[in-house]
Amino acid sequence: MPGQDAESRKRGRIEKRGNSLRVRVYAGDDPVTGRRVYRNETVRGTDRAAEKRAQKVLTRLLAEVNAQRAPTSAVTLSYVLAEWLRTAELEDTTRRTYVGYIDRTIVPAIGDVAADRMTARTLERLYGELRRCRVRCDGRPFVEHRSADAEHDCGKAKCRPHVCRPMAASTVRQIHSIISAALSAALRWEWIASNPARVAQRPRQKAPEPDPPSAVDAARLLDAAFEMDDDWGTLVWLVMTTGIRRGEVCALRWRHVDLDGETIEIRRAYTLHKGVGVEKDTKTHQMRRIALDSETVALLREHRARVQARLAELGGPFSEQTYVFTSVRAPDHSKPYSPHAVSSRYKDMAERLGIDTHLHALRHYSATELLSAGVDLRTVAGRLGHGGGGATTLRVYAAWVAASDRKAAELLGSRLPKRQQTTE
Structure with a gap:
């Protein structure tokens, strides 16, 4: 031309x-x-x-x-996801979760779509389908019983009808995060010109609804825990007063406990996968130090003495590497308490008391009691191990923060000099 x-x-x-x-x-x-x-x-x-x-x-x-604004690769989303998993730095438990979502949901739905052809509409359509039915049945009544035989008649075979179950909004948001992270990597690698996940709408995040036990129920739970045994009572007390996560209390070793300095350090968490336990970083990958009150320090001193006496009877050594808490199946404290066992034991105890609660609610109890007492948001966030400088704490406990703010306003107002009433 x-x-x-x-x-x-x-x-x-x-x-x-x-x-x-x-x-x-x-x-x-x-x-x-x-x-x-x-x-x-x-x-x-x-x-x-x-x-x-x-x-x-x-x-x-x-x-x-x-200007290198044009995409230089026509690979599929499946390939992008696989390459992203090869390079992403993820905790083992997080990686297993992501692989599950990718294999079960993302790849079967849009894995064959070319990455440079992915659009916000493609993603939003997928999210809408998942919110209607997690298997994206498209209205087919027997989707769970599809047969390779084209002549198969589910009606005559009396196959069990499929019932649609919507995927939780939080799960769809997690799937969106995975796709967005993978496409961001493809953008860095210059495989695509833009990341459509950045503009795609995802389901709204449900507002947190913490439900801590009342002060009366908290006292009943503590009494019942100490009646069961002193070790268990000390564990429940520590979780209630510090708000640490169950995996963190299970991974706690005596080297993390400074009784003289009246602090504990939260450095690791213990988790189970298919019955196999492993220690890993905390949820936010940060170490934090939590101050202890004098009553908690006294209980931990007594607990330490019990552990030392117990190991002496067994002929085993006590060291700073010894786990603070363990189950009766490991009397030598060589293995940590199973997080599942802790939750199950606590749930059984609460049910016997007629209290509808769970172990994580003690974390809510610790946070709400501190906020209600007027402790500042950043301090509470630090004790709980929340990231974002208090943004997460504010989002979860907004109602209690508002109540604390009202209390602060009344306190300040009461300290100001009273105005003189003037009479005409």
Whole structure:
């Protein structure tokens, strides 16, 4: 076509195809497949005006390629997800969770879509389907009993009808986070020109509804725990007064407890996967130090003495590496208490008392009691191990923060001098 210089003809050209012109620009080799990648755009018409428009398109495409704004790979989302998992730094438990979502939900639904063809509409349509039915049944009554036999009649075979179960909004948000992270990596690697997940709408996050036990129920729970045994009572007391997570209390070792300094350090968490326990970083990957009150220090001193006496009877050594809490199955304190066992034992105890609660509610109790007493938000966030400088704490315990703010206002008002009443 006229108007093209030698360099333009080498990297791009304008071709006549029927009643239109096709602009074709070489954009480099695909870094994954090694194939040549082209940017194509069609201009309607073949007259002189169409040629001028095509020339402008050619100039624009060449500029985009030069500026590396054009995608250089046509790999599928499945490939992007796999490569992202290979490079992402994730905790083992987090990685297993992500792989489960990818294999069960994301890849079967949109894994074959080219990454550079992914749109916000594609993602929002997937999220809508999942919020209606987690298996995306599309209204098919026997989706769970599909047969390879095309002549199979679920009605005659009396297959159990499928019942739609919507996926939780929080789970869909997690799936969105996985897709967004993978596409962000593809954007960094210059496989795509933009990340559609950044603008796609995801389900709204449900407002947290913490339900801590009342002060009366908390006292009953403590009394029942100490009646069961002193070790268990000390564990429940520590969780109630510090708000630490169950995995953190299970991973606690005596080297983390400074009785003279009246503090404990939260450095690790203990978790189970298919019955196998492993220690890992805390949820926020940060160590924190929590101050202890004198009563808690006294209880921990008594507990330490019991552990030392117990190990002496067994003929085993006591060391700073010894776990603070353990179950009766490990009297030598060589293994931590199972998080599941702690939750189960606490739940059984609460049910015997007729209290509808769970172990994590003690964390809520600690937070709400501190906020209600007027302790500042940042201090409470630090004790709980919340990230974001208190943003998470504020979001979860907004009602108690508001009540604390009202209490602060009344306190300040009571300290100000009273206005003199004037009479006319």
